[in-house]
Amino acid sequence: xxxxxxxxxxxxxxxxxxxxxxxxxxxxxxxxxxxxxxxxxxxxxxxxxxxxxxxxxxxxxxxxxxxxxxxxxxxxxxxxxxxxxxxxxxxxxxxxxxxxxxxxxxxxxxx
Amino acid sequence: xxxxxxxxxxxxxxxxxxxxxxxxxxxxxxxxxxxxxxxxxxxxxxxxxxxxxxxxxxxxxxxxxxxxxxxxxxxxxxxxxxxxxxxxxxxxxxxxxxxxxxxxxxxxxxxxxxxxxxxxxxxxxxxxxxxxxxxxxxxxxxxxxxxxxxxxxxxxxxxxxxxxxxxxxxxxxxxxxxxxxxxxxxxxxxxxxxxxxxxxxxxxxxxxxxxxxxxxxxxxxxxxxxxxxxxxxxxxxxxxxxxxxxxxxxxxxxxxxxxxxxxxxxxxxxxxxxxxxxxxxxxxxxxxxxxxxxxxxxxxxxxxxxxxxxxxxxxxxxxxxxxxxxxxxxxxxxxxxxxxxxxxxxxxxxx
Ligand code: SF4
Ligand code: SF4
Numbered sequence: 050x051x052x053x054x055x056x057x058x059x060x061x062x063x064x065x066x067x068x069x070x071x072x073x074x075x076x077x078x079x080x081x082x083x084x085x086x087x088x089x090x091x092x093x094x095x096x097x098x099x100x101x102x103x104x105x106x107x108x109x110x111x112x113x114x115x116x117x118x119x120x121x122x123x124x125x126x127x128x129x130x131x132x133x134x135x136x137x138x139x140x141x142x143x144x145x146x147x148x149x150x151x152x153x154x155x156x157x158x159x160x
Numbered sequence: 161x162x163x164x165x166x167x168x169x170x171x172x173x174x175x176x177x178x179x180x181x182x183x184x185x186x187x188x189x190x191x192x193x194x195x196x197x198x199x200x201x202x203x204x205x206x207x208x209x210x211x212x213x214x215x216x217x218x219x220x221x222x223x224x225x226x227x228x229x230x231x232x233x234x235x236x237x238x239x240x241x242x243x244x245x246x247x248x249x250x251x252x253x254x255x256x257x258x259x260x261x262x263x264x265x266x267x268x269x270x271x272x273x274x275x276x277x278x279x280x281x282x283x284x285x286x287x288x289x290x291x292x293x294x295x296x297x298x299x300x301x302x303x304x305x306x307x308x309x310x311x312x313x314x315x316x317x318x319x320x321x322x323x324x325x326x327x328x329x330x331x332x333x334x335x336x337x338x339x340x341x342x343x344x345x346x347x348x349x350x351x352x353x354x355x356x357x358x359x360x361x362x363x364x365x366x367x368x369x370x371x372x373x374x375x376x377x378x379x380x381x382x383x384x385x386x387x388x389x390x391x392x393x394x395x396x397x398x399x400x401x402x403x404x405x406x407x408x409x410x411x412x413x414x415x416x417x418x419x420x421x422x423x424x425x426x427x428x429x430x431x432x433x434x435x436x437x438x439x440x441x442x443x444x445x446x447x448x449x450x451x452x453x454x455x456x457x458x459x460x461x462x463x464x465x466x467x468x469x470x471x472x473x474x475x476x477x478x479x480x481x482x483x484x485x486x487x488x489x490x491x492x493x494x495x496x497x498x499x500x501x502x503x504x505x506x507x508x509x510x511x
Binding site for chain 1: 326328331371373375376377378379382383386428432
């Protein structure tokens with residue numbers, strides 16, 4: 050038994066999820082690959098978005114994968130860090146904006 | 161960053177046999193990853209056979225003014241292997257005899273060979289269609305005696321292919337040494353001033369990109385777009401094409417992979433990216449590589465691994481095109497570097 054829930058070697062096995070459900074697995078990977086193709090956004094821009102989202106959803110596999118992907122695409126560390134701050138700002142903002150709900154409730158319940 | 165070659169450091173990996181052993185043991189020996197031969201056999205096109213010989217790549221010596229950390233040649237100022245004029249004469253005879261339309265001079269820094277200019281002058285008389293010199297750029301500004309190289313190249317209509325690992329200082333200097341980026345930019349400006357890379361000048365200047373670390377290069381076109389934009393914007397530099405080259409696990413890049421504990425992941429990435437279409441077009445199928453002492457190899461990588469051509473015609477002295485044409489190309493696990501993704505060769509992607 051491994052001592053941690055996450056094993057970096059598991060990332061390589063991602064494709065294996067199709068083995069237990071070929072149809073849904075292939076649908077997912079086809080979709081995934083299409084999403085990252087050049088479109089209205091460049092593949093480079095998509096890679097940076099993916100990196101930011103990876104941090105927001107705190108997926109260690111995705112962080113490894115999109116850091117490497119960024120390096121391969123010539124994305125620089127300053128760009129990567131800025132992207133992560135965008136993610137952090139949205140996540141922090143999303144926490145904080147709920148403060149309005151707290152304030153509303155507080156005001157409603159208070160005399 | 162290392163200041164000396166593996167060879168000067170008496171590092172084990174300076175011995176090609178040790179490198180080949182390393183590339184066959186470990187994850188490959190344990191069967192975790194398939195041997196190149198097994199993978200290649202599945203394409204039905206193994207053993208690899210040469211097609212028509214198009215490119216003669218001549219290594220003028222392992223001496224270099226730089227000691228880049230990814231260098232598969234293990235080149236450096238401390239390397240003394242240099243092609244003599246006698247061997248160059250043999251090359252000239254072979255150039256005339258062979259049907260290759262491209263001559264590609266490499267090193268080390270080929271310009272450091274004391275007979276470099278003589279050789280270029282003689283070889284350019286042989287009616288070669290495309291005459292390439294692989295220049296590391298910094299050599300042009302390394303010493304006054306090299307300042308006129310751009311003019312010399314121009315005079316002989318040389319096609320200059322130069323490595324610039326990235327369009328930003330930090331990554332370039334980390335791979336090639338501090339100050340390399342600024343010197344490279346200076347040299348590129350001199351080449352541009354001579355007309356190289358400029359529209360309609362007919363003087364070709366191509367750049368070579370290779371990843372500064374344990375990852376693979378990506379789409380060549382996208383990278384060329386980024387390089388062109390950045391070099392134009394930041395330094396007003398023009399060039400023709402960008403070649404993306406994958407680092408092969410040989411010599412100092414192998415040393416780096418092992419020391420940084422990236423070897424297994426890197427090899428896995430190469431194996432997973434094996435592309436049968438790239439395999440069909442690997443450069444050893446249309447190239448012959450000649451070493452400083454006149455031996456023949458399937459490619460510059462095999463030269464560094466001491467894998468001479470598998471033929472009775474093994475040296476310039478007994479160059480027999482028909483015999484060579486019948487040979488089988490020698491491969492090992494390093495070949496995965498040529499077949500990953502869009503493939504990699506001295507002319508960049510192969511598909
Ligand atoms: S990579 Fe090229 S420039 Fe760098 S040390 Fe090797 S031969 Fe010299
Ligand atoms: S390393 Fe040399 S022999 Fe192997 S595939 Fe590449 S070019 Fe061919």
